[in-house]
Structures are given as structure tokens and as C-alpha cells.
Amino acid sequence: MHALAGLPTADTLIDANVVDYFIIALYFVFVLGIGVMARRAVSDSIDFFLSGRSLPAWVTGLAFISANLGAVEIMGMSANGAELGISTVHYFWVGAIPAMLFLGVVMMPFYYGSKVRSVPEFMFRRFGTGAHLVNALSFALAQLLIAGVNLYLLGSIVHALLGWPLWVALLVAAAIVLSYITLGGLSAAIYNEVLQFFVIVAALLPLTLIGLHRVGGYQGLKDKVAEFAASAPASAAVPPAGQQLESWPGQALSGFDSPVWSIVGIVFGLGFVLSFGYWTTNFVEVQRAMASNSISAARKTPIIGAFPKMFVPFIVILPGMVAAVLVKEIAELKAGGSPAGGASGEGVKYNDALLLLMRDVLPNGLLGVAIAGLLAAFMAGMAANISAFNTVFSYDLWQRYIRKDHSDDYYLRIGRLATVAATVIAIGTAVVASSFSNVMDYLQTLFGFFNAPLFATFILGMFWKRMTATAGWVGLSAGTLSAVLVAFLTEDAFGDVSLGVIPIGGQGAAFLAASAAFVVDIVLSIVVSLLTQPKPASELRGLVYSETPKEDLVDPHESRLPWYQRTIPLAGVALVLVIILNLAF
Amino acid sequence: MTDPELTAPDPDDTRLTRHTAGAFDIRNFIGALIGIYGVVLTLMGLFGDKAYEKTGGVNANLWAGLVMLVVGAAFMTWARLRPIIVPDHVGRVLDDPTRPAPRRRGGH
Structure with missing residues (x-):
């Protein structure tokens, strides 16, 4: 690592020492080691793209949430925590868990049971070319964009923490992700995601605990947030303490003034349309479940993922809230000031909350673990985007429309080439993002709108x-x-x-746009269906509920398992837990 | 494993044998990485700069290190007690009539 000390370095946000570097380097040795080991297991394209459908449910379950626990999630949610407080938990308890459980209980049997290799392929089987092209193209483009954004965030963190120039950081990070995915395909991505999950927890849990200790425990945090809200100048528009410390009705998050509309917006807009659209149809996540070894394991993947997922906010949002009262710069920012510095060098932003808290409370040693955890999270996000992209590109675009009927080796090679191309494009996107970050934000919003109607089409099509x-x-x-x-x-x-x-802004605007997409999609689909000719019932087996024999949708071996290994009881426990969490906060 | 050339005319027979994932059990990777982190942090907690002004008077490295040692050991033990059995032969995806057919080499 110290060979790189010869590079021109900027002022770093954090003083890492040799032990921290050792800890970070060790993590990368493991990441590449997993890529090399997974390489031995890849013999054909199913191995490469779907891990040979051989992984146990706890592995795919952790990968399922880890694929989503990328830069946007960790930095974004801790930033929201710092700015808005505890109502950010809705992104998890309302905006993720119910949809994940629904995916496992209701939708996964169709995905796994119909033996499709990707979500767009399901679209093809059910609706043919038109819907398939819309879905496959928008998905592939969105993945390239998001991989670029993840890479940019990764590069800027490395730049801020270790002082490497942004371009060096971009290239090194891209090279590492590229090497383990081209080597080991989805297995390497998934195994690394599982490892990353534990490194992320090892990074964020001590940060949260020490942060809470510094502000006098959870009660101390509440007192300080209340004190801060009372003393902040009105111009800073700090949400009142009640809104920052109680998750419902969540006006700070939704941007609605009326508590009733705020609840409606969160439950319908975020909880139903946005989150079901994202979690149940997004191939990045669904691909993890498709890699599991049985229909039972595939259904349990999102449900097992739901358990750690409901506790992620405690190690992501709480440190953000602690940072808002403990870190000088973040407190200044929240009080309406514009402190200099930050990861971008253009002034502190809420996105810096986690980094600055690390600087203030972690000793060298744990600091290295924390940096490794952040790097892990960003690589997990990017690797997930790229591994989902190469599958959709190879199977759904290249094989379906451009070069049909070639050998399996050929598509495996195309998959590896697509990975290289996607990484190069992601580097380009990251460079664009570094100069036009607002454009990137709006593009992400735009691609988010491709998800909103997907759920409407899928659920109507399945039933x-x-x-x-x-x-x-x-x-x-x-x-x-x-x-x-x-x-x-x-x-x-x-x-x-x-x-x-x-007259609606903030998150409320996104909820409203997504809801409009959902309603328009449902209404138009029904009207158009009544005017056009349906597919013959014989082609709908495995794709539509009423045309699929019950035994195709369940695992015959599952009834022999103890209750805690069965899909429905597990989902029930998760649902009860998340309701308790909602009531408690 | 027996030599397929001599005893098994159908090469698929040998692919049905099962073996454990061994070193490539992800739990061993997790256990090893977290365990090494535990060792490093424990040593830092004992001999390094304790930075009490940052942590609020807690030896954070030491505590985190000890917890990680336990977690690392737990993963290794779990992998040892319940090894993953890897079926060599994973069920093939049945052919989808709408899908352009990939021609497989090697015939399995």
C-alpha cells in the first residue's frame, strides 16, 4: 500500500496510519481470493450468470440485501438520518420489508419455477417482444448509470480518505471489481457480497455504539436532538424534535404538511408503489434469489434477507443522527451554515456525516475497519449492478436479438466481454458524474420511474x-x-x-409520480386487454397463477422441514417483527 | 473417487458424487477475515494509541477486537460442524421453447 504513497496526495479527511492500511489491504486480498476460488467452479454460462443455481438460502439472502447496501444506501440514508431524523426508517420498514416478503411468498415461485434466467426473460415469456425490450433496455441502461454513480462515490471516498487522486481511485476500484467478476461471475459477486455484509456490520456497529456512548446513549441523543431543534434558527428549517424522533406520521420525510396525507403518501407511494416496483422486479436483487439451490431457498432468500434488513437502519440512520449533534461541521450545516471542506472539497454535505463521525470517534485500527467497510459497500453495489447487467445484456439482448443459437461457451465469453465493457462505461459515467453530479441525480430519479409501473404490469400479468x-x-x-x-x-x-x-416537492413528488405510473399502468392495461386478443392458456403455464398447477409453485420437500426453515412461517415472523419496530419508534 | 475411464462408462455417474466445499466455504473466508481483524484490533487495544478523547473513555479497539475474535471463531466452528455438501451435478435448466437454444459443449 505504501508504494502508493509516492502518488501526489491531497489533504485527507481522515488520518489513517499503517495499521489501518494493513486492515484495508487485507480486505482486498480476501476479495480477490474469493474471485480466484470461485473461478474454479465456473464451467458454463449458467455457472457464470446464475451461480449454477446452487447456493444455500442464507448466502443468497445476505447477498440479496448486500447488493442493495451500496453507496447510495449507506451514505444516502445516514445523510437523511442527519437531516430528517428517525423517519428515514420508512425506507426500510415500510419501503423494503413488506415488498421483500411479498416477493418471497407470492412472486418468487413464478420467477424460479418458470426457469427464466432473468426478470426481463419472464417479461418475454408472458408478454413477448415489446414489453421485453422496454424492460431489458431500460434495466441495462439504468444499471450502467448506477454502476457509474457507485464507482464515482467509491472513488471520491478513496480520494477523501486516502488522498489518492480521483482518477487513480476510479481505476483501481474498477480494476478490482472487474477482476473478481470476470473471474468468478455471479458466485464471486455473491460470495463477496456476503463477506462485505459482515465487514460493513463490523465497520458500522462499533461506530454507532461509540457515537451513542459519546452523546450519552439513546436518551442522550434524543435530548440533544430536541435541544438542537429548539435552538436552531428558523431559516434553517430544521424539522421539529417530534418529527425527528418519531417515525410516524413522517412529514419531515414525505414533505406533506398534513399528517394524514403524509401517512397515505408513505404507505401507498413509498410502501406500495415505489418499493414493490423496486424490490419485486429489480433483477439486481431477484438474480440473487435465482442463484439459490431450490424453489424453497429462492423463496426464503428475500425473507431471510428481511431480518438483517430491518436492523440495518440502526447502524446507518442512528450514526447519521449522532453526527448531526456531535460533529461540528454537520451541526453547523444543519443550523443553516455552509462549512468548508467535506469529501468533495466543495463544502460539507450531509453525505459526509458518516465520514466525519468516523474521523471524530474512531481510534486507528477501528478506523481501518470502517474504511474497509465503506469500500466494501461501494464495491458491493457496483458489482451487483455489473453482474446483473452482464446477464441481461448477454441473455436478453445479445442472445435474444443479435446472435442466436451459438454455443454456450460463446455466451460465456460475451458475458465476460460485457463485464469489461460495462466497467469501462462505468468509469466514463463516473467521470461525467464528477462534473455534473446534479444531472446524475435526476437521471437516477428518471430511471426510478421505469420501476414504478413494472410492478403493476407484473402483478396484473401474474394473476x-x-x-x-x-x-x-x-x-x-x-x-x-x-x-x-x-x-x-x-x-x-x-x-x-x-x-x-x-405544489408538492421533496420525496412526496417521487411518491406522487410513482403512484401516477401505477394507476395509469393498471387502468390502461385493463382497457387494452379487453380490446386485444389474449395468449392461449397453454402458453401461460408457470407464468399465470390460475394456469399453473399448485405443485409447480411449491417445493415438495419443504413441508418436511422444521417451521423455522419454511417460507410462510418465516415471513410471518418477519412481518410481526417489523410491525413491532414500527410501533416502538 | 474412482477412475471414470475404468469403472464408469457414463461420465455423468462420477458427477453425482458429493463433496464438501472445504476451503471454499464462504464461512471460512468470513471467519478468517473477521478473526484476523480481531487479532489486529485486540493488539491495537492493548499496545496502540487508545484515543480515549475520541471514544469517550472506552478502549474501543480492545472490545471490538475481542468480539471479532469470538465471531470469527464462531464462523469457523459452524463451517467445521455443518460442512456444505456440494452436489457436483446441478440440475440443468429445462429448455424454454421461446429461448434461442444455446448449444452446449461437453454434453452435460
């Missing part, structure tokens, strides 16, 4: 055999367009470009 192929692509396109349209009409979903005709 209504009358739904036609035309309805599939019409509903999907019209839903996406209406979300974009509504976003333009709100105050700030696309920043200055939004017109402000609908």
Missing part, C-alpha cells in the same frame, strides 16, 4: 390470464411516461426543470 401482450408494453410505456410527466409538473423532482404546477 389475470386475460391480460394481453399489447397491454404489457402499452401499460409499461404509458406508466413510465406519466411518471415522468408528473415529475415535471411537481416542484423539484427534476430540479429547476420541474414546472411547479403541482
Whole structure:
């Protein structure tokens, strides 16, 4: 590592010493080691893209949440915690868990049981070319973009923490992700995600505990937040202490003034439309479940993932809240000031909350673990995007439309080439993101709108055999367009470009746009279906509930397992737990 | 494992044998990494700069190190007690009539 000390270095945000570097280097040795070991197991394209469908449920379950526990999640959610307080938990307890349980209980049997290799392929089987192209192309593009954003965040953290120039950090990070995915394919990505999960916990748990200790425990944190909210100048628009410390009705998060509409917005907009659209149809996550070894394990993947997922907010949001009262710069920012410094060098932002808290409370040693954890999270995010991209690109675009009927080796090679190309494009995207970060934010918002109508199309298609192929692509396109349209009409979903005709801003605007997409998709799909010819019932087996024999949807061996290894009881326990958490906070 | 050339005319027979994941059990990787972190942090806690002004008077490295040692050992023990059995032959994806057919080399 110290060979790199010869590079020109900027002032670093954090003083890492030789022990910290050792800890970080050790992590990378393990990451690459897993890539090399997984390489031995890859013999054909199913191994490479779907891990040979051989992994146990706890592995895919942890990978399922780890794939999502990337830069955007960790930095973004701790930033929200610092700015808005505890109502950020809705992104987890309302905006993730119910959808994950629904995916496992209701939708996974169709995905796994129909033997499709990707979510767009399910789209193809159910609705044919039109819907498949819309879905496959928008997904592939979104993954390239998000991989670039993850890489940019990774590079900027390395730059801020270790002082490497941004371009060196980008190249090194990309090279590492590239090498383990091209070597070991999805197995390497998944095994690394599991390792990353534990490193992330090892990084964030001590940070949270020491941070809480410094502010006098949870009670001390509450007192300090209340004190801060009372003394902050009105111009800073700090949410009142009640809103920062109670998750419901969550006006600080939704941006609605009325508590009733805030609850409606969070439950329907975030909890139903946005989160079901994301969690149940996003191939990045679903791919992890498809890699498991049985239909039972595939169904349990998101459900097992739900248990750690519901406790993630405690190690992500709480440190953000602690940072807002403990870290000088973040407190200044929240009180309406604009302190200099930060990871970007252009002034402190809420995104810096976690880094600055690490600087203030962690001794050398734990600091190294914390940096390794952040790097792990960002690589997990990027690797997940790229491994999902290469599958969709190779199977759904290249094999389906460009070069059919070649040998399996050929598609395996295409998959590896797609990985290299995706990494190069991600580096390009990251460079663009470094100069136009706002554009990137709005593009992400835009791609988010491709998810919103997907759930409507999938759920209608799975349970209504009358739904036609035309309805599939019409509903999907019209839903996406209406979300974009509504976003333009709100105050700030696309920043200055939004017109402000609908007087809703912040997260509320995204909830509204997604809800519009959902409603438009459902209504249009029903109307178009009634006017067009449905597919014959014989082609719908495994794709539509009423046309699929019950035994195709369940694992015959599952009833012999003890209750804590069965899908439905596990999902029930998770649901009860998340309701208790909602009541408690 | 017996030599497939001599005893098993069908090469698929030998692929049905099962073996444990051994070193490539992810739990061993997790246990080893967390365990080494535990050793390093424990040593830092005992001999390094304790930085009490940052942690609020807690020897954070020492405590975190000890916990990580226990967690690392637990993963190693779990992997030892309940080894993963890897089926050599994973069920093939049945052919989907709508899918352009990949021609497999090697015939399995």
C-alpha cells in the first residue's frame, strides 16, 4: 500500500496510519481470493450468470440485501438520518420489508419455477417482444448509470480518505471489481457480497455504539436532538424534535404538511408503489434469489434477507443522527451554515456525516475497519449492478436479438466481454458524474420511474390470464411516461426543470409520480386487454397463477422441514417483527 | 473417487458424487477475515494509541477486537460442524421453447 504513497496526495479527511492500511489491504486480498476460488467452479454460462443455481438460502439472502447496501444506501440514508431524523426508517420498514416478503411468498415461485434466467426473460415469456425490450433496455441502461454513480462515490471516498487522486481511485476500484467478476461471475459477486455484509456490520456497529456512548446513549441523543431543534434558527428549517424522533406520521420525510396525507403518501407511494416496483422486479436483487439451490431457498432468500434488513437502519440512520449533534461541521450545516471542506472539497454535505463521525470517534485500527467497510459497500453495489447487467445484456439482448443459437461457451465469453465493457462505461459515467453530479441525480430519479409501473404490469400479468401482450408494453410505456410527466409538473423532482404546477416537492413528488405510473399502468392495461386478443392458456403455464398447477409453485420437500426453515412461517415472523419496530419508534 | 475411464462408462455417474466445499466455504473466508481483524484490533487495544478523547473513555479497539475474535471463531466452528455438501451435478435448466437454444459443449 505504501508504494502508493509516492502518488501526489491531497489533504485527507481522515488520518489513517499503517495499521489501518494493513486492515484495508487485507480486505482486498480476501476479495480477490474469493474471485480466484470461485473461478474454479465456473464451467458454463449458467455457472457464470446464475451461480449454477446452487447456493444455500442464507448466502443468497445476505447477498440479496448486500447488493442493495451500496453507496447510495449507506451514505444516502445516514445523510437523511442527519437531516430528517428517525423517519428515514420508512425506507426500510415500510419501503423494503413488506415488498421483500411479498416477493418471497407470492412472486418468487413464478420467477424460479418458470426457469427464466432473468426478470426481463419472464417479461418475454408472458408478454413477448415489446414489453421485453422496454424492460431489458431500460434495466441495462439504468444499471450502467448506477454502476457509474457507485464507482464515482467509491472513488471520491478513496480520494477523501486516502488522498489518492480521483482518477487513480476510479481505476483501481474498477480494476478490482472487474477482476473478481470476470473471474468468478455471479458466485464471486455473491460470495463477496456476503463477506462485505459482515465487514460493513463490523465497520458500522462499533461506530454507532461509540457515537451513542459519546452523546450519552439513546436518551442522550434524543435530548440533544430536541435541544438542537429548539435552538436552531428558523431559516434553517430544521424539522421539529417530534418529527425527528418519531417515525410516524413522517412529514419531515414525505414533505406533506398534513399528517394524514403524509401517512397515505408513505404507505401507498413509498410502501406500495415505489418499493414493490423496486424490490419485486429489480433483477439486481431477484438474480440473487435465482442463484439459490431450490424453489424453497429462492423463496426464503428475500425473507431471510428481511431480518438483517430491518436492523440495518440502526447502524446507518442512528450514526447519521449522532453526527448531526456531535460533529461540528454537520451541526453547523444543519443550523443553516455552509462549512468548508467535506469529501468533495466543495463544502460539507450531509453525505459526509458518516465520514466525519468516523474521523471524530474512531481510534486507528477501528478506523481501518470502517474504511474497509465503506469500500466494501461501494464495491458491493457496483458489482451487483455489473453482474446483473452482464446477464441481461448477454441473455436478453445479445442472445435474444443479435446472435442466436451459438454455443454456450460463446455466451460465456460475451458475458465476460460485457463485464469489461460495462466497467469501462462505468468509469466514463463516473467521470461525467464528477462534473455534473446534479444531472446524475435526476437521471437516477428518471430511471426510478421505469420501476414504478413494472410492478403493476407484473402483478396484473401474474394473476389475470386475460391480460394481453399489447397491454404489457402499452401499460409499461404509458406508466413510465406519466411518471415522468408528473415529475415535471411537481416542484423539484427534476430540479429547476420541474414546472411547479403541482405544489408538492421533496420525496412526496417521487411518491406522487410513482403512484401516477401505477394507476395509469393498471387502468390502461385493463382497457387494452379487453380490446386485444389474449395468449392461449397453454402458453401461460408457470407464468399465470390460475394456469399453473399448485405443485409447480411449491417445493415438495419443504413441508418436511422444521417451521423455522419454511417460507410462510418465516415471513410471518418477519412481518410481526417489523410491525413491532414500527410501533416502538 | 474412482477412475471414470475404468469403472464408469457414463461420465455423468462420477458427477453425482458429493463433496464438501472445504476451503471454499464462504464461512471460512468470513471467519478468517473477521478473526484476523480481531487479532489486529485486540493488539491495537492493548499496545496502540487508545484515543480515549475520541471514544469517550472506552478502549474501543480492545472490545471490538475481542468480539471479532469470538465471531470469527464462531464462523469457523459452524463451517467445521455443518460442512456444505456440494452436489457436483446441478440440475440443468429445462429448455424454454421461446429461448434461442444455446448449444452446449461437453454434453452435460
